Amino acid sequence: MAISIYNDFSDYMMFKGIKNVEVIEIKDKSLDLDITEKLVIEQFGAIYDFHKKSLGFNGYLRNRLNNNTGKTIEQYKISIKKLTGDINNVKRDQPKNSYEELIIKYGKQAKNRGEECIREVYRANYLEILKRSMRRGEICLGNTNFQNLRKSNLIEVVSFENCSYNMVEMDCFLLLSKLKRKGVKLDFGKLVKEFCYIEGLDESSSRFLIALISYPHEFMKCCNRYREGKRRWHVDRFSEKIIKALVQDGDSLF
Amino acid sequence: MLDIRYKDKNYLSKYDLDVNLFSEFDLLVYDVIPVRKVFILNTDKGDKVLKKVNYSTSLLEFINYGLEYIKNNNFNRIIEFEKTKSKLIYVPWKDDMYCIMDLVKGRECEYSNPVDVMLTSRAIAELHKASEGLIHQDAFKVLLQKNEQRYLCGKIIQNYNKKLEELIFFKNIATLNENKNEFDYIFLERVQYYEENIIQSINILKGSEYYKLCNEKEKVVFCHHDLAHHNILINNEEVYFLDFDYALIDLKVHDICNFTNKAIKDFCYDIEKCHDIINEYTSVNALDDRELKVLHGMLSFPEDFYSISKDYYTRKKQWSEEIFLSRLKKKVEYKKDREEFLESFKNYYNC
Numbered sequence: 001m002a003i004s005i006y007n008d009f010s011d012y013m014m015f016k017g018i019k020n021v022e023v024i025e026i027k028d029k030s031l032d033l034d035i036t037e038k039l040v041i042e043q044f045g046a047i048y049d050f051h052k053k054s055l056g057f058n059g060y061l062r063n064r065l066n067n068n069t070g071k072t073i074e075q076y077k078i079s080i081k082k083l084t085g086d087i088n089n090v091k092r093d094q095p096k097n098s099y100e101e102l103i104i105k106y107g108k109q110a111k112n113r114g115e116e117c118i119r120e121v122y123r124a125n126y127l128e129i130l131k132r133s134m135r136r137g138e139i140c141l142g143n144t145n146f147q148n149l150r151k152s153n154l155i156e157v158v159s160f161e162n163c164s165y166n167m168v169e170m171d172c173f174l175l176l177s178k179l180k181r182k183g184v185k186l187d188f189g190k191l192v193k194e195f196c197y198i199e200g201l202d203e204s205s206s207r208f209l210i211a212l213i214s215y216p217h218e219f220m221k222c223c224n225r226y227r228e229g230k231r232r233w234h235v236d237r238f239s240e241k242i243i244k245a246l247v248q249d250g251d252s253l254f
Numbered sequence: 255m256l257d258i259r260y261k262d263k264n265y266l267s268k269y270d271l272d273v274n275l276f277s278e279f280d281l282l283v284y285d286v287i288p289v290r291k292v293f294i295l296n297t298d299k300g301d302k303v304l305k306k307v308n309y310s311t312s313l314l315e316f317i318n319y320g321l322e323y324i325k326n327n328n329f330n331r332i333i334e335f336e337k338t339k340s341k342l343i344y345v346p347w348k349d350d351m352y353c354i355m356d357l358v359k360g361r362e363c364e365y366s367n368p369v370d371v372m373l374t375s376r377a378i379a380e381l382h383k384a385s386e387g388l389i390h391q392d393a394f395k396v397l398l399q400k401n402e403q404r405y406l407c408g409k410i411i412q413n414y415n416k417k418l419e420e421l422i423f424f425k426n427i428a429t430l431n432e433n434k435n436e437f438d439y440i441f442l443e444r445v446q447y448y449e450e451n452i453i454q455s456i457n458i459l460k461g462s463e464y465y466k467l468c469n470e471k472e473k474v475v476f477c478h479h480d481l482a483h484h485n486i487l488i489n490n491e492e493v494y495f496l497d498f499d500y501a502l503i504d505l506k507v508h509d510i511c512n513f514t515n516k517a518i519k520d521f522c523y524d525i526e527k528c529h530d531i532i533n534e535y536t537s538v539n540a541l542d543d544r545e546l547k548v549l550h551g552m553l554s555f556p557e558d559f560y561s562i563s564k565d566y567y568t569r570k571k572q573w574s575e576e577i578f579l580s581r582l583k584k585k586v587e588y589k590k591d592r593e594e595f596l597e598s599f600k601n602y603y604n605c
Binding site for chain 1: 285287288289294296359361362364366367368369370488490491521522524590591
């Protein structure tokens with residue numbers, strides 16, 4: 001039996017009928033805040049069509065496809081552990097600046113919320129979701145923004161560079177988590193259920209998604225940046241960011 | 255030629271992809287695809303893997319004997335060598351030696367996926383079980399004599415002492431260096447701590463029943479010794495092991511230590527991951543308290559710091575200064591997480 005060899009996964013997707021386009025024009029640049037549930041559900045349709053074509057790929061690629069299965073959850077767990085260490089260090093040495101004072105004030109609640117999200121992920125049959133994803137050979141697009149994916153006559157994609165083996169839920173998570181953090185007012189519970197319905201996923205996937213979307217992503221991101229020192233921001237900038245993060249992360253959905 | 259950069263292109267360029275080589279294996283090759291340090295061959299007899307072997311035929315026979323023994327004990331998820339027309343598993347070709355194996359289909363193991371980690375641990379236990387009794391085979395004993403360096407059982411303390419001496423030697427090199435760079439400074443700042451780690455590791459092993467375990471036949475197995483994620487393929491929840499180039503004979507906990515270190519180091523030394531590994535392993539292949547204590551001693555050895563230092567000061571790897579430096583920084587950052595992990599391990603397993 002001849003093996004199917006592709007240079008890149010994008011070649012396979014184009015072979016399956018996905019159209020690679022230069023750009024997807026968004027009519028109104030401030031669209032994000034005007035996004036309706038209808039538009040999001042239409043985007044779910046595009047995601048599902050992509051998944052149908054990417055599912056079960058078993059050819060060979062000269063440029064390998066990353067395997068991101070479980071990475072977000074592990075990264076979230078690492079951030080919680082590091083934040084715990086930060087809180088202890090700041091408490092031990094006393095806060096040195098306004099940012100560290102904010103960590104003392106808000107860090108513990110972010111840590112607790114993060115831990116509760118991870119516990120909920122595991123309660124939502126995470127291991128079974130992983131096994132299903134592995135069995136079916138699920139592959140995600142990784143960038144499901146309106147500027148990267150669109151359904152017209154064909155499915156159009158600008159960039160395939162974030163494609164990876166992953167649970168199909170993660171393509172929904174990326175879209176909804178960003179919209180929630182941007183402050184778009186949507187019924188996320190309803191949208192998650194809609195996505196699971198379109199993809200034929202069960203209740204555990206809904207629970208899993210709600211838990212993951214509720215994780216204090218922006219708060220942890222800001223703490224990671226401060227700790228790693230990669231951004232040479234003034235400490236006041238970090239303080240502003242952490243306050244903004246509290247707003248962006250909003251309330252937990254469960 | 256395809257416009258794609260291969261990480262291992264220098265290594266791959268040393269392959270001789272001669273049709274006459276393939277015909278020694280009675281294969282008609284339609285296409286070749288580079289993957290890491292091997293080539294996938296699309297042939298008239300299915301998909302195969304071509305590998306240039308950099309060691310002796312006696313070592314290859316040692317590995318092959320172990321693999322055949324394991325297969326005869328019903329563990330088939332390992333490589334299968336293609337035989338040549340003269341029924342050999344290799345072809346000496348110019349100054350090199352080539353092997354061809356059946357291609358195993360599957361996805362590389364991903365340590366961030368807990369299911370992959372658990373499946374792999376269980377498979378390691380099965381692999382070990384299938385190799386029990388191998389060292390008592392007369393033919394294998396002969397091969398072991400020829401490949402003495404692959405028998406590690408009972409040699410760990412001696413081995414760690416040697417590594418400690420090496421680390422001290424690297425310290426002397428770094429100290430004498432008149433133009434010290436950032437790597438030297440970080441290394442010198444931390445080396446004392448890791449020397450103490452090695453001494454601690456040796457003391458744990460000395461206080462264990464290590465030597466007694468080495469004399470118990472069911473505890474000594476054929477270890478893979480290089481359980482990197484790319485040497486483990488997973489397909490339909492079945493785990494396949496590749497690349498037995500570094501296989502050796504040692505206690506079961508040798509591979510568990512090797513796998514655990516690799517599976518947890520990028521995840522803040524997550525003790526839960528370690529529990530999963532041990533639980534899955536022991537659901538197939540029991541480990542007693544003495545083995546867990548030896549495992550604690552093995553995990554206490556700072557393998558990561560030792561290997562990056564050795565790779566740097568002996569120029570074993572052709573990496574740039576930046577790569578060496580970033581890897582050293584990453585490894586020394588583990589310190590606190592690693593300490594907490596070892597303490598939790600010790601308490602949880604009553605070591």
